[in-house]
Amino acid sequence: MNKQRLKRQRWLLTFLTLLLLITILAAINAGTVNIPLNRVIQTFLNNGSFNDQFIIFELRLPRIFITMLAGMGLSLSGAILQSLTRNDLADPGLIGINAGAGVAISILFLFIPLEPGLFSYVIPLVGMLGGISTAILIYFFSYERHRPLKPLRLILTGVGVSTALSGFMVVIISSAEREKVDFIAKWLAGNIWGTDWPFVYALLPWLVVFVPLTFIKAQKLNILHLSEGVAVGLGIRIQQERLLLLFSAVALAASSVAVTGGISFIGLMAPHIAKRLVGQRHQLFLPLAMLIGAWLLLVADTIGRSLIATIIPAGIIVSVIGAPYFIYLLMREVD
Template identity: 65%
Template sequence: MIQASLLKKQRILLSTLLALITITTVISMGLGDAPLSYDRLIPTLLGHGTFKEEFVLFSIRLPRIIITLLAGMALSLSGAILQGITRNDLADPGIIGINSGAGVAISIFFLFLPIEAGSFVYMLPLVAFFGAFLTACLIYVFSYNRNTGLQPVKLVLVGIGFSMALSGAMIVLISSAEREKVDFIAKWLAGNIWGTDWPFIWALLPWLAILIPVTLYKANSLNLLGLSEPVAVGAGVSIEKERIILLLIAVALAASAVSVTGGITFIGLMAPHIAKALVGPRNQLFIPLAILIGGWLLLFADMIGRNLIEPNGIPTGIIVALIGAPYFIYLLLKK
């Protein structure tokens, strides 16, 4: 049974994070190449703005803000699941190669297969999922020992190896491609959020709408998987079955996010750790916080990145890496 004081603390933190996301969203709406006056935001949102104000807000700013928020949520939840099923605090979809697997699949699809404008947006998450799933299966196989089961440390090391190899494969793939397509893949590698239109939101939103409730339903299984295998088996958990289901969920979340944001790393590492530090390791408590923290982190990094240097800014993935890489080294030394 969860203590009432912890539940109260969680509710306060959830309210604080929602307020923080709202403030960051409002600030982000007004910043950019075509700045909007903050006293004009509410009239514009209500449909009383000029053509320019409505175009900037509804066609440029809002879609990017929503995409960034959703992608951050998906990546943080994916990281929380991976850390739970591997019992490794360093697991992250970007670090262990899942994002790179999705990137290779997207590169092959974009460079070599015929693309239809109407279905391109909705095909991307499926293509990314296929590449990420295949990569996750290979990492799992190489990290698994018949006698000792899944080896958490080995999984991270194998994943880092796959990530480097797949990133190299992407560079090989684009070496002989057309200039425009090379530019797209290069931006994807840097974590430049490119899916900034409403159809990309409708392509990403169903994955989150389905997989977040499923993950929260599986929270108790994640709690047990975080313990030793004999304890989990004694509690009646089918370890391999639950791991595979949760791994599929983590892969789907990461793939759907990076298909529209590019190679974003470290969000799935940082957000769960911050949430655990606030309310403890119980998944029912920290996962909702981790989802909001991940969304806010990516939203904040994107706001900083696109306004730091004119005119094109810095890719969001680079800003996140500047924050996340030192944090990863700190965790590596600590663990």
């Protein structure tokens, strides 16, 4: 591994960690009630008022943690998908995984009654099942017997399935109650709705399992990103490794969007920016991509809560930034 790039990665990790901490302080102060920095420090030292403690520890910190964890999950999922498809345009939102999770969550919310205490823990699992079902469907339509899987075919199939699922979601919510339709509409817009500690506890285990697994598989991702011929020559079981990594990407993305809403482009932008900074080796860029994804989504949510009295969903803020970036990448691919 290049020592210069390793040193660069360490400096960037330090810088991004400090930037994330500064953004967390800004996010704590964002909202209808402003809490000055000195009161924030006093509250963390257990000397703050009851109101400040309630606002910081019960309202804002859970939202901040959810946002950062989801940003990390989405960015890591995007990095895996880009390597498996060998295409920088791959993103869990663009190829249908988010739509599959959304359909499953919509069916759960509209038709299956759950105890309030169970809802926060069940919804990431339901989102993951929806995402996995969609991934299986995409893989089935993309697969050709006795031929290697074509990355472009996989992406185009994902876009088609995503469009079909979005239409199906419109059909199933068309006759639902107004309050439930409002919730689904906010979910589709990428509104961070899981803002309590139980949602943090529900999402965290998915990252605890699949983040280390992805880092363990980093070298194999390096090889799979090159070509199937090289992978076969080095004795890698392509289908087995691809399915395991695809499952990891789906689990990370679906569990993340289950509590944040339908957010796209984080999985597209964060890995690509990280690669531009330290190169294509997964051992180097994956940690950076996770921090960049966490920072991007936290910034988007903080801006959405700070601009005007009405909260703008983080998904809309991310889309305003991500859509031009996607067009830029698309033009580069065409060139």
